[in-house]
Amino acid sequence: MSLINTQVKPFKATAFHNGKFVPVSEENFLGKWSVVVFYPADFTFVCPTELGDLADQYAEFQKLGVEIYGVSTDTHFTHKAWHDTSDTIAKIQYPLVGDPTGALTRNFDVMIEEEGLALRGTFVINPQGEIKLCEIHDNGIGRDAKELLRKVQAAQYVAAHPGEVCPAKWTPGAETLKPSLDLVGKI
Numbered sequence: 793m794s795l796i797n798t799q800v801k802p803f804k805a806t807a808f809h810n811g812k813f814v815p816v817s818e819e820n821f822l823g824k825w826s827v828v829v830f831y832p833a834d835f836t837f838v839c840p841t842e843l844g845d846l847a848d849q850y851a852e853f854q855k856l857g858v859e860i861y862g863v864s865t866d867t868h869f870t871h872k873a874w875h876d877t878s879d880t881i882a883k884i885q886y887p888l889v890g891d892p893t894g895a896l897t898r899n900f901d902v903m904i905e906e907e908g909l910a911l912r913g914t915f916v917i918n919p920q921g922e923i924k925l926c927e928i929h930d931n932g933i934g935r936d937a938k939e940l941l942r943k944v945q946a947a948q949y950v951a952a953h954p955g956e957v958c959p960a961k962w963t964p965g966a967e968t969l970k971p972s973l974d975l976v977g978k979i
């Protein structure tokens with residue numbers, strides 16, 4: 793069953809954020825747009841490239857009122873150690889959530905049970921706590937923060953403009969579509 797348009801399930805976790813350990817729950821996702829990115833593990837290979845890319849684009853997400861949450865099945869202590877030893881991870885300003893029990897990873901259906909690791913799952917959550925975008929990659933395939941930013945912009949546009957949809961490669965300011973019988977077979 794798809795997670796699209798479902799409510800984020802309740803959870804409690806601890807994140808490393810701005811030099812502190814802070815509690816995180818589904819309540820953090822309410823009232824603003826959120827992006828949750830699951831990744832397999834700290835101190836690995838593709839993961840720091842993705843998390844660093846998100847850190848480089850973080851100000852753009854913030855301009856849209858979006859908070860990012862990085863999640864792995866590591867502990868918040870491991871996130872701190874990685875932050876303290878990696879220049880790439882040190883530039884991250886968004887919360888890195890520890891999920892050592894795998895509860896959150898299972899809530900989003902991205903747990904690799906036999907490994908105790910997460911797949912590369914990306915979720916965009918609206919201010920009501922509903923999942924509006926879900927992408928899951930094999931762990932060998934990295935994500936692109938600029939493309940994710942574009943998709944968040946499209947999700948926000950569609951939410952603010954009922955009856956309009958964003959076509960392929962849509963960017964802010966580009967033409968949208970208003971689905972109707974008149975468009976059938978004419979695109």
